[in-house]
Amino acid sequence: MTQTTFSAAAFRGRLRQPEQTLRLQLSHCPQVIDWPALDAWLRDKLGLALQSPLPALPFAAEQSPAGVAGALCWRILQVAAELQRAARMPVFEPGRILAVQADELRPGGWLAEVAVAHIDYVPAQSTCLVYDAATLLVLGVAADPESFTTLESLYQQLEVKVLQPLRAVMQVGLSALPLLACAHERGIPWRHLGAGLFQLGWGANRMHVQHSKVGSDSALGVAVAQNKWIACEWMRRAGLPAPQHRMVGNETEAVAAQAAFGWPLVVKPTDCDRGEGVTVDITSEASLRSAYREAAGLSSQVLVERQVAGTCHRLLVVRGEVLYTLKRMPVAVQGDGQRTISELITAANAVQQALPNWAREPLYPSDALALACLQQGGWSLASVPPAGAWARLRRVESTQWGGLAEDYSVRLHPDNAAIACQAAALFGLDVAGIDIISPDITRPWHENGAIINEVNSAPMLGQSDSSRRTLPRVLKLLLSGQGRIPVEVCVGASQALQMARQRQQEWMEQGVACYVTSHGLTLDALGGVVPMAQEGLFARGMALLANKAVAALVLVVQTDEVLYNGLPVDRLDRLMVSGEPLLPLYKGASSDGAARVDEVLGFLQTLSGGAEPIRIEPAVSCPQVENALSLAT
Known part of the structure; x- marks a missing residue:
């Protein structure tokens, strides 16, 4: 059974995401494993692109017993991460194996301590659920891959016993995962705030996202856009073409x-x-x-x-800029000049059914609606379309049935781009999907009778190649400075606060609102004390990273708290020390202050890129502030 041994959602320098430590229990390890066959099964049946084991692993040799256990753990971590992504949980790193040892209580068993991604507001039992499932699956396939031939049954068990419970505790829209994946790749910090709401960035540069809605959208505009009748009245009165x-x-x-x-x-x-x-x-x-x-x-x-003539085109508008234009067409099969439409449907569905059920697109239909659409186009299921010809199976594109999309971004007429931007601005939407029905989107709307059919306040992001390509631009338009603010650390006892105040003054001289916090005292940009209900450097730092008034942050490390709780940031821009010893967070802890300082500095250096800490002599004395400081132990 998986055990959570460290659940604080903190950065500890081992992963690019907030992490937690788990203990995995491998009840047994097969003595003989066909590694190529195991990896092929994971690739073909789960769609898993296996990463190579980390070179620093001390048990990389798969021939030794510890090496076998470690190699299996590495695959378990990757399967668990894949299952979490299938449930739309933003887990973008498999994790890291910290230690592997024989289980003294279970002959033939092994215990592995691993660091894995932590998502706020996901209960520990849900995390254990997915790692237990991954452990059972990998060990089972490694021992006897032939016993896992009934894939539909396996997929259904994973869906019911793992994916559905995970989705129930974290309901995330389809757009969130690709958007967060892009943010992760670009080094943009983010955190889950609960209910599928995410914070991207820190302090003055942070923003909120839920599904594909952003916190800067007008709440009134979102509400009106969802009512097609009122929305069209708004557009008509604004001089825009409406139905x-x-x-x-x-x-x-x-x-x-x-x-x-x-x-x-x-x-x-x-x-x-x-x-x-x-x-x-x-x-x-x-x-x-x-x-x-x-x-x-x-x-x-x-x-x-x-009904107006033409086809629906989706234009994505982000802060007044059209990022792509897609011609949205109903689901259809493309002829090859040889197979019937019925055979084309069967072949297309076979491709989908070979995938895990959570990765499948809607199946191509051959029901009464499909027959009616085919008849309207002069086809039947027995027809053999010429090579390249499309046979429609629905009259309109929809999420329920799927569809096709052709990129018209470079061919979009500027007048059509202009009305899309006007419509988004009319409703106060920073991110909007504007649907224009036009017989030719390359021609001006006022020449061919095109209309704005809908304004969507939560357009799907990252669901097509065109959309995925624009995600870096989406984030660049929405976030300043990669969403980051300068974060610095001063290490020491009483003098560290003076150092922090000195740095705060330097930031203020540059016109940057810099806040300072220790584990028990927080100062605003003008040096005033900010009362907080939270205690601890981690909790106070988290609060300031969510505060739009904070344009720079100095963390004052006066105890060894960071060794227990980590930090709420993944990167430090400057590390400064006073040379003083640190106080222990807990009574009864080691009194070796020098060793404690070395350990704390070693940890902090991992977050500052390994740079040597800067020794600074304090130049500012603030007795009134120092007297307010409480060094609770």
């Missing part, structure tokens, strides 16, 4: 709206997303009534809309 529609309360009113608009029509719920309940190409009263009933089943407010 012509009417809200109806029953089938009779829907038929009356047709008399005003003519055919074809679109029927949609007013307040649903992702294409839910939308029916297009309505050309008869019977289909109009049916479409109304479908939409009314999802919302009490239904729109009947005049």
